[in-house]
Structures are given as C-alpha cells and as structure tokens.
Amino acid sequence: xxxxxxxxxxxxxxxxxxxxxxxxxxxxxxxxxxxxxxxxxxxxxxxxxxxxxxxxxxxxxxxxxxxx
Amino acid sequence: xxxxxxxxxxxxxxxxxxxxxxxxxxxxxxxxxxxxxxxxxxxxxxxxxxxxxxxxxxxxxxxxxxxxxxxxxxxxxxxxxxxxxxxxxxxxxxxxxxxxxxxxxxxxxxxxxxxxxxxxxxxxxxxxxxxxxxxxxxxxxxxxxxxxxxxxxxxxxxxxxxxxxxxxxxxxxxxxxxxxxxxxxxxxxxxxxxxxxxxxxxxxxxxxxxxxxxxxxxxxxxxxxxxxxxxxxxxxxxxxxxxxxxxxxxxxxxxxxxxxxxxxxxxxxxxxxxxxxxxxxxxxxxxxxxxxxxxxxxxxxxxxxxxxxxxxxxxxxxxxxxxxxxxxxxxxxxxxxxxxxxxxxxxxxxxxxxxxxxxxxxxxxxxxxxxxxxxxxxxxxxxxxxxxxxxxxxxxxxxxxxxxxxxxxxxxxxxxxxxxxxxxxxxxxxxxxxxxxxxxxxxxxxxxxxxxxxxxxxx
Numbered sequence: 001x002x003x004x005x006x007x008x009x010x011x012x013x014x015x016x017x018x019x020x021x022x023x024x025x026x027x028x029x030x031x032x033x034x035x036x037x038x039x040x041x042x043x044x045x046x047x048x049x050x051x052x053x054x055x056x057x058x059x060x061x062x063x064x065x066x067x068x
Numbered sequence: 069x070x071x072x073x074x075x076x077x078x079x080x081x082x083x084x085x086x087x088x089x090x091x092x093x094x095x096x097x098x099x100x101x102x103x104x105x106x107x108x109x110x111x112x113x114x115x116x117x118x119x120x121x122x123x124x125x126x127x128x129x130x131x132x133x134x135x136x137x138x139x140x141x142x143x144x145x146x147x148x149x150x151x152x153x154x155x156x157x158x159x160x161x162x163x164x165x166x167x168x169x170x171x172x173x174x175x176x177x178x179x180x181x182x183x184x185x186x187x188x189x190x191x192x193x194x195x196x197x198x199x200x201x202x203x204x205x206x207x208x209x210x211x212x213x214x215x216x217x218x219x220x221x222x223x224x225x226x227x228x229x230x231x232x233x234x235x236x237x238x239x240x241x242x243x244x245x246x247x248x249x250x251x252x253x254x255x256x257x258x259x260x261x262x263x264x265x266x267x268x269x270x271x272x273x274x275x276x277x278x279x280x281x282x283x284x285x286x287x288x289x290x291x292x293x294x295x296x297x298x299x300x301x302x303x304x305x306x307x308x309x310x311x312x313x314x315x316x317x318x319x320x321x322x323x324x325x326x327x328x329x330x331x332x333x334x335x336x337x338x339x340x341x342x343x344x345x346x347x348x349x350x351x352x353x354x355x356x357x358x359x360x361x362x363x364x365x366x367x368x369x370x371x372x373x374x375x376x377x378x379x380x381x382x383x384x385x386x387x388x389x390x391x392x393x394x395x396x397x398x399x400x401x402x403x404x405x406x407x408x409x410x411x412x413x414x415x416x417x418x419x420x421x422x423x424x425x426x427x428x429x430x431x432x433x434x435x436x437x438x439x440x441x442x443x444x445x446x447x448x449x450x451x452x453x454x455x456x457x458x459x460x461x462x463x464x465x466x467x468x469x470x471x472x473x474x475x476x477x478x479x480x481x482x483x484x485x486x487x488x489x490x491x492x493x494x495x496x497x498x499x500x501x502x503x504x505x506x507x508x509x510x511x512x513x514x515x516x517x518x519x520x521x522x523x524x525x526x527x
Contacts, residue, residue: 011411034408041371056421
C-alpha cells in the first residue's frame with residue numbers, strides 16, 4: 001500500500017504546524033521520502049494477524065526472570 | 069613502556085606485581101588518546117585531570133591493600149552519551165558540544181566504585197544514529213576511523229569506543245546499542261563486544277533514543293574482559309537503579325558439550341570472506357558442541373524495530389526536533405531525521421509492540437532448545453570512509469541477528485574470527501536467551517580459548 005501524495009502533503013503540513021515554522025522544499029522532499037517508507041512499513045505491520053488479547057511488549061523481558 | 073594489546077586481566081596482574089602502576093597506565097592511555105585517538109576521531113573530551121586523580125587514588129588504595137577488584141587502576145573511556153559531572157556530554161551533537169550535565173551516569177559511578185580510571189569521553193555518531201545518518205561523517209568530532217585502517221569507518225554509533233580500544237589507547241570502553249551500535253564498532257575494529265540483556269545494566273544518566281531497546285555494554289579485547297566489566301556494571305546498587313539484575317560473576321569458559329543453533333542461509337548473503345570465516349568458526353564450535361541449522365520465527369523484525377525506534381526516538385527528541393537546533397547537526401540528512409516519526413499513529417506503534425511481544429515468545433521458544441544461536445556479526449567488513457551506507461547496509465539484506473536480538477533484548481557477544489576484504493577483521497556473533505548473560509560470555513571465552521584467539525592477531 002503506497003501513501004497518496006495528498007496524504008503525505010497533509011502530514012508535511014502537520015509537521016510544519018508542530019514545528020511552528022516552515023520547511024524548505026528540500027526538507028519537504030526528504031521528509032516525504034521517509035513518510036512514504038514509514039507508510040509501507042506500517043502497512044506491512046497491519047497485515048500481521050493479532051487478537052484482542054495480544055498485549056504490547058513491556059520494557060523488561062516478559063518470559064524469563066533474572067537467575068531463571 | 070607500551071601496553072596497547074594487554075587485556076584487563078593481564079594489566080591487573082601487572083599492577084599487582086608492581087610491573088606497572090595505574091598512573092603509568094593512565095599517562096600512557098592519555099598520550100595515545102591525544103595522538104592516535106585524535107587521529108582516528110575517537111575522542112570527544114579527554115578527562116586528564118580526573119584520570120590522574122583517580123589513578124593516584126587507585127595507587128594509594130592498592131598500596132594500602134584496598135583492592136576494589138579486577139578494574140582497579142585500569143583506564144577506560146565512556147561513550148559520550150553517558151553523563152559525567154563537570155565534563156561535557158555532547159551525545160555527538162554539535163549543538164550540545166559544550167553542555168555539561170551535572171551528574172554522573174550510573175555506569176560511570178559503578179566503574180568509579182570498581183576503581184576504574186575515566187580517561188575520556190569517546191566520540192559517537194550524533195544522537196546515537198537515531199536521526200538516520202547515511203554516511204560516516206555524522207558527528208561534530210569528525211567521521212570515526214577504524215583502528216585497523218584509517219581509511220575505513222570505525223562503525224557506529226559507538227565509534228570512538230571501538231577505535232580507541234582497537235588502536236590500543238585503552239583496554240576497554242563503554243558503548244551502547246539500540247541496534248548494532250556495540251557489535252558493529254566491535255567488529256570493524258577487531259574487538260570483542262558484549263550487548264547485555266535489556267535491563268541488566270542501568271541506563272540512568274544515559275541519552276535515551278529508544279527506551280525499550282537501548283542497552284549499555286563493554287567493548288574489550290577478549291570475552292574474559294567483557295565478563296570482568298560486566299561484573300562491575302551488573303552489580304549495581306539498588307537505590308535509584310532501574311535494572312532488575314543484581315547478579316553476574318566473572319565467568320570461566322563454558323564447559324561440556326553445547327548446543328548451537330546456526331542461522332540458516334547467512335552464508336549466501338554476506339561477503340565471501342565473511343562466509344569463509346564463519347564456516348571456520350562453525351568448525352571451532354563443532355569441536356565443543358552440536359550444530360543445527362534454524363530459521364528465525366517468521367515475524368517482520370525489521371519493520372517492528374524501525375517503527376519502535378522512529379516513534380520512541382521522535383518522542384525522546386521531541387523538544388529538540390521542535391527547536392532550531394536540528395539545523396546544527398553535522399550530517400545534512402540528520403537535520404530532518406525523526407520528524408517523520410512524529411506522524412506515526414500511536415495505534416501503529418502499539419501494533420508494533422504487540423507483534424514484538426509475540427515475537428519475543430517465539431524467539432524464546434526457539435532458543436530454549438539451544439545454548440546459543442550463531443551468525444556473522446556483520447555481513448561485511450568496515451566500509452571505506454567515503455562511502456554512503458546504502459552501498460553496504462542496503463546491499464546486504466539477508467538474515468541476521470541484529471533486529472531480532474535487539475527487539476527481544478537478548479544478550480549477545482561479537483568475537484573477531486578472521487580477516488576479510490581489504491585485510492579488515494570479520495566477526496562472529498553468539499546470542500542467547502534473556503538473562504543468560506553470564507553463559508554467553510562464558511561461551512565466548514570457550515570459543516576464544518578453542519580458537520587460540522590472541523588480541524590483535526586475526527589470522
């Protein structure tokens with residue numbers, strides 16, 4: 001799934017709002033490339049089957065304890 | 069006097085026999101850091117006054133039979149993302165070049181308690197590489213040069229930790245790894261590097277890039293030395309310490325017959341010399357264990373790791389990203405780095421973390437049948453200093469232990485195993501189950517014993 005140009009443009013505009021400053025054309029190009037890569041990555045993750053009970057990983061290793 | 073390839077263990081014996089003093093070792097280290105270390109762009113800040121005072125104290129204590137253990141009087145360097153009172157802590161970032169954080173990182177305190185002598189803050193890639201650098205010139209101290217060939221990259225992000233030890237300026241250094249930042253500089257400088265289980269070493273006072281993936285560990289000449297340093301880092305005081313581990317004894321080489329999983333298919337996707345040296349390493353391992361080819365559980369490890377780091381990095385550096393300071397970063401590509409991470413929805417971050425949890429379970433199930441899993445630590449030797457990374461990291465995309473090991477927070481040791489292209493060192497990685505840190509170091513010791521490893525000799 002490829003992110004549409006309009007979606008990326010909207011995200012670039014959101015970044016500008018968050019930064020409270022304008023991005024140059026070069027900066028917009030660089031960030032747009034990364035946004036597109038992120039979108040592909042996230043799309044692949046969305047294909048992975050998960051169930052309601054599947055919890056996020058905690059900070060510490062969940063399955064083994066020190067000294068086990 | 070010249071002790072560039074002496075291990076911590078041997079220097080400790082020399083100090084106690086009176087062959088050399090902590091002050092002599094410290095002066096030698098400072099001198100080499102000032103010359104060779106500077107040439108390799110390995111040094112962020114020399115802490116000469118502090119080092120001399122700590123060396124004198126070590127000398128006095130040892131003269132009065134106060135022995136703090138194997139690191140007493142041994143010089144070391146700390147990656148410049150560990151805060152040090154009264155000394156700049158720049159995180160490799162030009163805007164922070166003069167910044168002083170007025171407290172010591174927990175590991176710095178632990179090493180002081182163990183009697184080690186802090187000689188230097190060592191250079192690193194800006195922001196530990198989190199901004200997405202694509203070439204070696206990505207820090208205000210200049211591109212890190214390999215100790216093995218100054219036309220080659222030292223690796224990152226713990227560049228100075230690798231090259232300073234590799235060049236014999238120091239017997240050990242502290243590095244950190246979110247994804248490859250200990251093992252890559254260890255491999256590119258012909259060193260032994262140890263990445264502990266996530267949470268084993270306190271991160272208090274360390275720059276955060278990814279709260280759930282950052283780890284701190286040693287770069288040394290041998291696995292035995294890694295064990296000596298880990299014994300000091302893991303034995304943390306409880307107060308204010310977020311690590312849950314309070315055990316780690318310097319191990320002896322692993323005994324008996326061991327069971328090794330071998331990552332299947334790795335030989336086809338690495339440089340030919342890396343494959344040949346890996347094959348030779350497998351023959352060494354087969355001398356004291358069984359080998360079984362395995363594939364990793366089918367999870368999108370790379371996608372999970374990138375998503376987690378992008379999101380956590382953007383959050384950790386949110387204030388920085390919103391400031392104009394990002395324009396002062398060294399690598400042009402870093403100046404817009406992580407801004408895209410601000411746009412990843414929380415739901416997608418959590419999805420990555422949910423998949424990660426399932427992956428951790430699957431990986432633990434796989435490793436429960438083995439003592440360790442092995443693969444080449446890197447697919448290629450240190451690239452030329454002038455090359456962009458897409459020629460290298462982009463060209464070798466076969467199976468590896470990097471993403472899975474860092475996502476699952478698993479302990480892992482990288483060990484020099486020969487020479488490759490352009491006469492540069494190659495490396496073997498041995499990784500185990502969570503909390504098997506001591507065992508992985510012990511297996512590394514056994515491997516180096518069986519392989520007849522001599523620091524600095526790669527043939």
